[in-house]
Amino acid sequence: MKIVKVTVDGRTLEAPEGTPLLQVMLDAGMDIPHYCYHPKLSIEGSCRFCQVRIEGIPKLQISCNTPVRDGMVVKSDDPEVHLVRRGVVELLLLNHPLDCPICDKAGECWLQNYAMRFGNREGHTIDPRRKRGKRLDIGDRMLLDQERCILCRRCVRFCNEVSKTGELHVFELGEHSKLDIYDDQRLDNDYSMNTADICPVGALETKDFHHKIRVWFLQETATVCPTCANGCNAMLSVYKNRIWRMTPRRNDEVNETWLCDWGRLNIGYPTDSGRLRVPIVDGAAATWNQALDRATQALTDFTQQHGAALGAVVSPHLTNEENFRFGELLKALQVKQVAMAVQRWKPDDLLIKAEKAANARGVRELKLVSGADDGLEQLLGAIESGAIKGLYLCGDDLLKVTPPDRLEGIFSKLELLIVQSLTNDPRYAHAKVIFPTTTFAEKEGTFTNHAGRVQRITKALDTPAGWIGDGELFTHLLNAVTASGETYSIANVWDRMSSDGAAFAAVQFDNIGPHGVPLAAAGK
Amino acid sequence: MAARVVKVVRPAPTTKQWLPILIGLGVASAHFFRNLFGFIRGRQDFTVNFPEQRFVQPPAMRGMPVLVQMANGKERCVACGLCEWACPTSCITIFPAETAAEVERFPEVFDIDMARCMFCGLCEEACPEEAIVMSRQVEISSYSRRGSLWRKQDLLVPEAELKPRLDYLRAQYARK
Numbered sequence: 001m002k003i004v005k006v007t008v009d010g011r012t013l014e015a016p017e018g019t020p021l022l023q024v025m026l027d028a029g030m031d032i033p034h035y036c037y038h039p040k041l042s043i044e045g046s047c048r049f050c051q052v053r054i055e056g057i058p059k060l061q062i063s064c065n066t067p068v069r070d071g072m073v074v075k076s077d078d079p080e081v082h083l084v085r086r087g088v089v090e091l092l093l094l095n096h097p098l099d100c101p102i103c104d105k106a107g108e109c110w111l112q113n114y115a116m117r118f119g120n121r122e123g124h125t126i127d128p129r130r131k132r133g134k135r136l137d138i139g140d141r142m143l144l145d146q147e148r149c150i151l152c153r154r155c156v157r158f159c160n161e162v163s164k165t166g167e168l169h170v171f172e173l174g175e176h177s178k179l180d181i182y183d184d185q186r187l188d189n190d191y192s193m194n195t196a197d198i199c200p201v202g203a204l205e206t207k208d209f210h211h212k213i214r215v216w217f218l219q220e221t222a223t224v225c226p227t228c229a230n231g232c233n234a235m236l237s238v239y240k241n242r243i244w245r246m247t248p249r250r251n252d253e254v255n256e257t258w259l260c261d262w263g264r265l266n267i268g269y270p271t272d273s274g275r276l277r278v279p280i281v282d283g284a285a286a287t288w289n290q291a292l293d294r295a296t297q298a299l300t301d302f303t304q305q306h307g308a309a310l311g312a313v314v315s316p317h318l319t320n321e322e323n324f325r326f327g328e329l330l331k332a333l334q335v336k337q338v339a340m341a342v343q344r345w346k347p348d349d350l351l352i353k354a355e356k357a358a359n360a361r362g363v364r365e366l367k368l369v370s371g372a373d374d375g376l377e378q379l380l381g382a383i384e385s386g387a388i389k390g391l392y393l394c395g396d397d398l399l400k401v402t403p404p405d406r407l408e409g410i411f412s413k414l415e416l417l418i419v420q421s422l423t424n425d426p427r428y429a430h431a432k433v434i435f436p437t438t439t440f441a442e443k444e445g446t447f448t449n450h451a452g453r454v455q456r457i458t459k460a461l462d463t464p465a466g467w468i469g470d471g472e473l474f475t476h477l478l479n480a481v482t483a484s485g486e487t488y489s490i491a492n493v494w495d496r497m498s499s500d501g502a503a504f505a506a507v508q509f510d511n512i513g514p515h516g517v518p519l520a521a522a523g524k
Numbered sequence: 525m526a527a528r529v530v531k532v533v534r535p536a537p538t539t540k541q542w543l544p545i546l547i548g549l550g551v552a553s554a555h556f557f558r559n560l561f562g563f564i565r566g567r568q569d570f571t572v573n574f575p576e577q578r579f580v581q582p583p584a585m586r587g588m589p590v591l592v593q594m595a596n597g598k599e600r601c602v603a604c605g606l607c608e609w610a611c612p613t614s615c616i617t618i619f620p621a622e623t624a625a626e627v628e629r630f631p632e633v634f635d636i637d638m639a640r641c642m643f644c645g646l647c648e649e650a651c652p653e654e655a656i657v658m659s660r661q662v663e664i665s666s667y668s669r670r671g672s673l674w675r676k677q678d679l680l681v682p683e684a685e686l687k688p689r690l691d692y693l694r695a696q697y698a699r700k
Contacts, residue, residue, distance in 0.1 A: 101604030101652050102629040135628060211620045211629050214605035 004070040008052075009077050015068050022050050022063040025076065032076060033085060033114050035200045036152035037064035040256050041161060047152050049088045049114075053078045060084060082118070089119035095130045096201070097147045105202030107215040111150060132178055139167075139187035141207050141261055142196065149179045149203035155195035162258065162350070165189040179203065190352065193261045197247055208265060209245045221460035222249055222514060224447050226317065226440040227263040228345075229355040231449025233515065234259055236267070236441060236460045243267045243441060243461065251515045254453065260351050269422065270439040270461055276424045277464065280434040288468050295418055295433040296480040299333060302390045302416045311337040311379050311388040314368050315395030315420070315437070316357035319445030319457065320504065321493040322471040323359070326394065327368050329478045333392075337382050338368055339375035341397040353450050357397065358440065362448030365503040365519065376401070383410050390416035394470075395437065399427060420470065438469040444490055445471075446512060448519065454507055455516030583692035586645045586658040588638060592690075593680040600655035600683075603631035607647035607656055615640035616647060634676040638664050648693070657689050 001016040008025055015024040023039060025032050035047035043065050051060040055073040060080060075081070093115060100106045132146035156168045156179070167185045170177050181187055187195070196204045218237035225232040225246065232255035235247045246267050248259035269275065279291030286294070302310065312335045314323060330338060340363050343356040360374075369375050380402070382388040391414050399407065407427065411417065417431040428434055440447075441461045446454050463469070468476065475488040494509040503519050511517060559570055572579045581587070589607075592600045603620035621632035647656050659681060666672050683690070 101606070102602050102627070106604070211603075211622045213620075214609070216609060217605070 004068055004072075006068050006070075006072040006074060008074040017069065018067045020064050021052070021066040021068050021072070021074065024068055025052075025063065025074075030076065032063065033118065034064060035110060035150060036154060038154055038157075038198055038257075040258075041154060041157045041198075044153055044157060047088070047150070049085065051084050052076045052081060085114075085118040086120060089115050090123065092150050093119065093123060094125055095147070096150070097129060099145075099148060099202070102211070103148065103202040104205050104209060104211065104215070105199070109202060110200035130175075133180075136180075138181045139192050141265075142187045142192050143205045143207055143210060144179065144181075144187075145203050145205070146178045146180070148201050150201055151177055151179065152200060153179075154198045154200070155179070155204055158191075158195055158198060159187075159189070162194070163189045163191040168195070190260050190262065190348065191258060191350065193264055194248070194258050197257075197259075206245075206264075213239055213244050218244060219460075221441075221458050223440065223457045223460065224358065224449075224455045225259060225263040226358040226447075226457075227260075227266045227356065228351075229353040229357065229360055229450035230254065230351050231358060231447055231453060231455055231516075232259050232263060232351060233455070234263070238441075238460045241462055242271050249514075253515060253518075254449065254455075255351055258351060262352070267441075270441045272422075275422055276434065276436040279436065280424055280428075280431070282432065283429065288466060291433050291435060292468075292473075292476050292480070295435075295477060298416055298418065298432045299477070299481060303333065306389050306415075308334040308336050309388055310335045310390040310392065310416070311339070311383060312392040313376075313379070313394055313398055314338060314340045314363050316340055316342050316355070316360035316363055316397070317395050317440070318437075318470055319359065319443065320362040320366065320448055320454070320497070321445050321490055322443075322469075322474065323363050323366055323368060324493055324497050325471055325474040325478070325488060327366055329474045329481070330368075330392075332478055332482045335392070337375065337379040337388055339379035340364075340369045341376055341395070341401050342374065343397050343400050355450065358449070359447045361450055361452060362446075362454075365448055365452070366497075367502060380406075380410060383413055386413065390414060391418075393417065393419045393421075396421050396423065396425065399425060420473070435473055436467075438463065438467070443469050443471070446509070449516075452503075452519040453516045454504070454512055454519060456512050456514075581660045583688040585660055586643050587660045587662045588641065588643065588658070588664050588674075589636060589645075589647055589656050589679075590659040590661065590681040590686070591634065591676065591679045592655050592657060592686055593682050595683065598625075599630065599634070599676065599680055600653055601631050601634060602627060602629045602653055602655070603634070604629075604652065606650040606652065610646045610650035612644060612646065613640045613642055631676060634679065636674045636679060637672060638674055639669060639672040654690060654693070657686055657693065659686065659689065 003014055004017045006013050006024065013024050013028050020043065022032055022034060022037055032050050034050040036044045037050060045062050045065040048062060050063045052063045053075040054061050092111060096111065100112065106112060134145050134147055136144040138144045151170060153170060156170060159168045160166050167181050167187045168179060169182060171180050172178060193206045196206045217239045219239065220235045220237055223234055223236050225234045233249040233251040235249050236243055237245045246264050248255060248257050250257045278285045279288055281291050281294045310333055312330050314326060342360050344354050345356050347354040363369055411427065411430050414430060419428050419431045419434045420437040421428065421434055422437055424434060440457050442459060442463050444459050446456050448454050471488045475486050479486055490509060497504045507517055507519065594600055603618050605618055608616045608618050615637040617633060617635040618631050619633040620629050622628055623630055645658050648658050
């Protein structure tokens with residue numbers, strides 16, 4: 001592609017020929033106001049907000065629908081451009097309700113921001129604002145407020161081009177235009193909540209965030225969605241140590257700027273009231289030290305009595321670092337059979353992947369498990385035949401992928417069961433020790449997605465005082481079993497992971513940027 | 525969006541700076557002499573017999589913040605959270621909820637920790653709905669920290685009682 005040069009306000013910018021002028025200016029860090037333009041959607045040109053003066057053309061041009069060509073001279077700081085911006089804001093505000101105190105978008109609303117920057121402080125109209133439908137229930141997860149809509153049609157294009165379901169449409173013409181759904185359809189596709197993100201005003205709102213919290217209180221943390229193997233980049237919004245919502249973070253290699261509804265809604269479990277908060281020893285709550293002592297004692301006794309008859313289930317929800325340390329612990333305990341249980345659901349060709357866990361690929365890359373079903377059938381068979389008498393179980397996925405009666409038979413055959421779990425499930429009644437496990441929002445580390453991209457997760461929630469995370473837990477047990485003095489930190493685990501010569505050898509933790517590093521490319 | 529700094533133009537110091545000082549001295553001396561020689565004109569009480577008598581504070585006085593209760597018994601607050609944001613001591617806690625009424629949003633929880641409140645009035649200034657105002661109430665001491673946590677039901681005051689303050693505020697904001 002030919003690289004062309006354009007001059008914008010005296011700056012020379014370079015871009016491939018045919019790129020929208022607006023995108024070139026935005027990439028150069030210029031603050032050009034726009035509503036309808038979205039880098040991942042087709043160009044509409046309905047808001048008329050991004051107009052600039054281009055030398056040689058008498059009228060102002062919308063920069064989103066102007067492909068750059070060589071030698072273009074553009075002025076964005078022009079008296080006429082400022083006049084147009086003020087006019088656009090005033091026209092949009094003609095019928096926009098003054099709902100800001102109750103609107104969920106207030107604080108991150110583009111109309112609010114631009115009205116404060118470019119708008120008149122007083123309107124000229126004497127007519128009453130037009131009435132439209134408010135709080136319309138257009139989908140299981142979405143609400144529509146037609147009064148607030150500024151008709152940029154981003155959501156319409158999203159439903160036509162990305163989710164390809166086409167539920168939304170702008171009906172009627174001119175002054176009567178309004179955004180609505182078709183009579184026989186509801187906005188219920190798997191990606192419907194993205195329309196609320198791309199809506200520049202508060203016309204489309206998600207029900208799970210409706211009237212929950214003001215956005216200016218939220219603290220955002222860059223992380224990775226833990227729900228499926230795709231590893232979509234996301235932002236966690238936290239206030240008062242609770243996750244209020246998850247929004248997509250742009251990563252052109254993984255999720256572009258989208259996130260599926262099921263990932264967004266699956267953020268309640270870290271702060272769920274039913275979550276296990278203290279270790280359980282022999283069915284009763286205990287301190288972390290008691291639980292660690294009991295687990296060490298049980299593991300050493302078991303090894304003396306039965307030799308190498310211990311099996312383990314690795315969790316695909318733990319980070320690469322934690323699973324690596326778990327692998328070291330399993331080696332020290334002479335574990336015979338290692339397996340992984342992964343839940344599966346229906347994938348699609350956009351974002352949702354079949355494996356319902358964030359780090360299944362990472363476990364396989366660490367060579368902890370092998371085989372088509374990750375060794376699960378072999379392990380369960382060995383327990384049923386009595387070859388394996390003890391089990392170290394990480395995560396709750398085994399409960400969900402195994403039929404209940406078979407699971408009961410397996411658990412009742414075990415002489416030793418140590419569990420790391422989110423809940424104190426009644427099926428764990430045989431367990432000697434149940435440790436609470438740590439969720440993705442409460443720790444640092446990396447996940448490897450289905451395509452082998454290593455991406456960082458960041459701690460967003462505080463854990464209670466005295467809490468021992470999964471990585472530290474494995475390290476404590478490793479130290480107790482082998483009488484060594486290891487410490488757990490991301491840096492020293494990565495040193496060992498890199499020197500191990502395995503798939504992670506070529507990746508350096510410090511080089512994993514905000515968008516991750518693919519294992520394959522790093523290995524070449 | 526970057527923050528903008530507004531440069532406020534203040535009037536230059538004039539040569540008549542002694543005038544306000546003299547006026548202030550005049551007011552203070554007038555009170556002094558009235559109290560000193562008031563008995564000559566038959567005046568009996570020079571103080572208010574607290575607590576039987578109460579001095580009615582002028583509307584400009586900032587007492588504890590309260591919520592305005594409308595005639596239908598509901599609060600006027602829509603839980604927008606601006607007072608929570610404006611509060612320098614973070615003494616306000618709001619959790620919004622939804623109703624089927626026309627104003628769809630209301631505070632399910634509206635707590636003010638009076639032990640932390642410093643009566644600055646920024647919440648009142650931030651409020652877009654005239655829903656939280658500074659009352660004349662200042663007697664809010666309690667025997668425990670729990671007692672200084674005021675819930676929504678404790679904070680509601682009928683609009684009629686707050687009329688002087690509301691009128692005062694409107695007059696203030698109408699002034700250019």
